[in-house]
Amino acid sequence: MAASTNVTWHDLSLTKEFRRVQNAHHSFVIWFTGLSGSGKSTVANELANRLYKDGISNYVLDGDNIRHGLNNDLGFSEEDRKENIRRIGEVSKLFVDSGQVVLTAFISPFKEDREIVRNLLEVDEFIEVYVKCPIEECENRDPKGLYQKARNGLIKDFTGIDSPYEEPENPEFVVETDRFSTEECVEQLVSYLTERNFI
Numbered sequence: 001m002a003a004s005t006n007v008t009w010h011d012l013s014l015t016k017e018f019r020r021v022q023n024a025h026h027s028f029v030i031w032f033t034g035l036s037g038s039g040k041s042t043v044a045n046e047l048a049n050r051l052y053k054d055g056i057s058n059y060v061l062d063g064d065n066i067r068h069g070l071n072n073d074l075g076f077s078e079e080d081r082k083e084n085i086r087r088i089g090e091v092s093k094l095f096v097d098s099g100q101v102v103l104t105a106f107i108s109p110f111k112e113d114r115e116i117v118r119n120l121l122e123v124d125e126f127i128e129v130y131v132k133c134p135i136e137e138c139e140n141r142d143p144k145g146l147y148q149k150a151r152n153g154l155i156k157d158f159t160g161i162d163s164p165y166e167e168p169e170n171p172e173f174v175v176e177t178d179r180f181s182t183e184e185c186v187e188q189l190v191s192y193l194t195e196r197n198f199i
């Protein structure tokens with residue numbers, strides 16, 4: 001039996017529209033996707049700081065952190081990654097409902113799972129950002145030494161080595177972290193968000 005059987009949805013009188021008016025800004029998800037070491041966390045954190053300074057209420061959901069708590073029961077099989085992204089999609093939707101901007105930094109390697117999250121949200125609530133960086137450069141950076149471990153057979157199912165990464169086909173935005181500095185990537189994103197009246 002599905003968990004939702006015999007459960008009734010309650011509409012809340014304090015809607016996200018009221019919260020957006022109070023916050024004086026739109027609420028939406030900036031969904032960063034890319035290989036390990038591509039720069040998702042770095043760019044998301046810098047953008048969060050920038051939005052905060054501009055008075056925009058926001059929160060970063062980061063793969064490593066979420067896997068310490070909410071998702072500490074999940075590993076890196078295809079099934080677990082799918083469940084990881086499903087839960088984060090739902091959590092992101094709650095943040096949007098609360099009137100905040102949420103920045104997510106998950107590898108989210110599968111197109112289908114990213115599309116599921118996109119479809120959970122309204123069209124003006126989901127911005128997919130492909131953090132593009134060649135795997136050679138990610139491996140060269142190897143900020144956590146994980147590529148080295150994967151090459152030595154100490155980690156299996158590592159994205160880009162022995163687990164796939166499906167590149168976004170039509171992301172709303174691409175940042176190329178091997179060509180531009182973190183600051184430049186953040187400026188490019190701020191321009192995108194401003195031009196389209198997200199902020």
Ligand SMILES: Nc1ncnc2c1ncn2[C@@H]1O[C@H](COP(=O)(O)OS(=O)(=O)O)[C@@H](OP(=O)(O)O)[C@H]1O
Binds near residue numbers: 037105155
């Ligand atoms: N097998 C394997 N493959 C990829 N990544 C691994 C793996 N094992 C551990 N790690 C560390 O976990 C971080 C990725 O977690 P995510 O929740 O973003 O992954 S996923 O979206 O469910 O694919 C990832 O963080 P980032 O480097 O920030 O991407 C790694 O630090």
Ligand SMILES: Nc1ncnc2c1ncn2[C@@H]1O[C@H](COP(=O)(O)OP(=O)(O)O)[C@@H](O)[C@H]1O
Binds near residue numbers: 035039178180181
């Ligand atoms: N333009 C850039 N944007 C983001 N990170 C960059 C950039 N150039 C170099 N880096 C470096 O690349 C690494 C990216 O690591 P991280 O942000 O943890 O990636 P991810 O979250 O995708 O695993 C960091 O050491 C960061 O300093």
